[in-house]
Amino acid sequence: MSYILWDSSGLGKRYVKENGEEVVNALFSLNVPMASILMVYLEVASIIRRHRNHGLIDETQFTNARTYPRNEILLNSDVTLLEMDETAMMASIPLGDRHNLNATDAIILYLFREFARETGEHCYIVSSDLRLLRAANAEGLTPLNPETTAVADLAHYAW
């Protein structure tokens, strides 16, 4: 079995019009188990609010763009959510040092790496943050950048 692990830069394409959205929608339709991190949900919610505050989207778009991730991620018991506790925060520091990551990326990578190790499952990290993807690849996760992947290519992945 495989898991799809959502970073904010991948998940955001589900709710905001952006390159790579077709691949993200296709991933949602695959019926492959998905996991993410509460912090990722918060980042997505925060950026959608900033788009509203900057006038990029209107109030109706804001309401809908915030409702979908709540329903699809937070309220969806089929999506596994991970939390960052103090031990994970401290343990992520070497990853940040090794790959020159900021604190958020380091802890996201740490949680996803530990999830993959502890479950023993093949995990794809969906992100378009190139630095995070490079680091994830080096740490044994399979990177999937929706901006550089074709929908047709998904059929060749080992789900």
Next chain:
Amino acid sequence: MLPKSRFVIPPEKMEILRQIAREVDKAAGIVGPPTMTLEELKESMARRGINPADRIFQRELMRMRYGDDGYGDDEEK
């Protein structure tokens, strides 16, 4: 069955988080089901002038995460 990882949020804690989310959204006026499909939402964003190639979500995220690096760490520099 929940995957076995020490960082998985347990069901009882998830229920608390979901209740908080409902209350937070209600306070922000986000109640009820979506009024448009995701496809309609994206189409409305395009009509408003959002160009997918501008990657507004990605750029905002990179600004939040990497600050002084500008947007730049989603591009090779």
